[in-house]
Amino acid sequence: MAVTPDTDLAARAAAVIPGGVNSGQRRVPGLEDLVVTATSGATFTDAEGRTYTDYHAAFGPPLLGHNDPDVDAAVAATARSVGLMGVGVTPVEIELAERLCELVPSVERVLLTETGSEATFHAIRVARAATGRRYVIKFQGCYHGWHDAVAMNVISLPENVGRHDPLSKGVLPEVTEATIVCRFNDADDVERALTDHDVAAIILEPIPHNIGAVLPAEGFLERLRELATKHGTVLIFDEVITGFRHALGGYQSIAGVTPDLTTLGKAMGNGWPISALGGSAELMDMFSTTPGRPAFFAGTFNGHPPTAAAALATIEKLQREPVHEHVFRLGERTRAGLAALYARLGVTAVVSGYGSVFLTYFLDGPVRSYDDLLANDVDLFVGYRRELMKERIFELPLNLKRSHFSYAHTDADVDRLLEATEVAVTRFLETRP
Structure with missing residues (x-):
């Protein structure tokens, strides 16, 4: 049987997949032809080798x-x-659920899902069921998935800050209007919203990593x-990003603040598709899992056994090896090195991050x-x-996106x-129009 040669994978993808990718932010301007053919450890290889x-x-x-290898073997x-x-x-599934209940302070019971969006969807649903209320508070800059109640006000244009800014057409206005958007690190703004509306839930990333790393104020x-x-x-x-990446108990275990509900995912399965709501x-x-x-x-x-095994194996490795110590040390060393680099170059910059996460904002702080x-x-951030x-170093060339x-x-x-x-910053600045 003849095998079709992989001479133009990007074109083949574009012919059968809308836009050539299966998730919106995978199609990056200027990288439309990127096809990843292999991943290993800290690297990936593209179709050009x-x-x-x-x-x-x-x-x-x-x-x-x-x-x-340990996760994949499991x-x-x-x-x-x-x-x-x-x-x-x-x-x-039972063993994974037991481990999550042991590790994460807020989790007394847990249900397994496939994606973070599913987990946040169900968190909001059960909050409304429990309170009988309509409104939800989210924060400008936080992302909680693709569903209508929260798919808004992430990386907004300046003119859209302070009003509803849906990520998509096709969302019913009454759904959008039932979400109140507040300013992160502004508790007074939240208090006003709670006073003026019957709010079922407040949902937030404890560190808004979808806009890099904006740390919560004391x-x-x-x-x-x-x-x-x-x-x-x-x-x-919403600890889909911060959970496990920052600590086995999530960022809540670091902050000492216990929410009513927690969503988990991403690093929980080291790349295998599993998330959780607890x-x-x-x-x-x-x-309704309880009749x-x-x-x-x-x-x-939900609870697909091989992906549950991936999460369990990931957690076990995080417990037995100095993973967090290692990635936190590399992160701190990098943030310090970047701050010194930009000071030496005379480039206005705020180097931010937490633990294994780092990025540079090109602006005056704080x-x-x-x-x-x-x-x-x-332009500088992307350029x-x-x-x-x-x-041969890849940090996603999209505004405000973090690195790990x-x-x-x-x-x-x-x-x-x-x-x-x-080298990259100097070259960009030298050729900048």
Whole structure:
């Protein structure tokens, strides 16, 4: 049988996949022909045979590195012994649920899903079921998935800040209007919204990593906890990014603030598609997984045994090896090195991040909310990252997108990153119109 040669994979993709990619932000202007043919550890290789050190890391899942052998072996072993039944439960689901309840402070009960969007969707649904209320508060700059209640006000144009800014057409106006958008790190703004509306839930990334790394101001998360309790509102931490990447107990275990519900994903399965929603027994027991309860919950692939095994193996490796120590050290070294680099070059910059996450905003600080990021030099942010690709280093060339270290990265990678960043920034500035 003849095999079609892979001479133009990007063109083949464009012919059968709308836009040539299966997720909106995978089609990056200027990189329309990018086809990834292999991943390994801290690198990926494209269809032209070029290998890059990868700091994009699929928006963050492979904390251990691409194709981690321990995780992949657990997936393969489970797939050989138990597949998808669609009835009952499997031992690996039980063990994973037990581990999540042990590790994450807010989690007394947990349900498994496939994607972070599903987890946040169900969190909002059960909050409305529990409170009987209509409104939800989210924050400008936070992203919680593709569903209508929260698909708005992430990286907004200046003229759209302060009003509803949906990410998509096709959303019913009454759904959009039921979401209140507040300013991150502004507890007074939240208090006004809670006073003026019957709010079912407050949902937030405890660190808004979808706009890089805007750290919560001292006392902000604690104040949200107090306000939610006072007003009978469900507090939801979307830890799809921060969970496991920053700590086994999520960022809530670092901050010392316990939400009512927590969503988890991405680094939880080291790249395998699994997410989770957990929280208080009172709320979680409202789902229809308990017969007769009012909040419907279903999903053919929920708790899929091989992907549950991936999460369990990831957690076990995070517990037995110094993963967080390693990636935090590389992150801190990089942030310090970048700050020194930009000071030496005389480039106005704020180097931000937390743990394994890093990026540079090209603006005067401080950065407390999305409003401050409107001053970012987008051309420089995107332009130097395009130059980095010539040095075989990949940081996603889209405005405000964060970069990540994995357990597979090394100190030599940091050395090379700092050297290449100086080359890339200098070259961009020299050729800038």
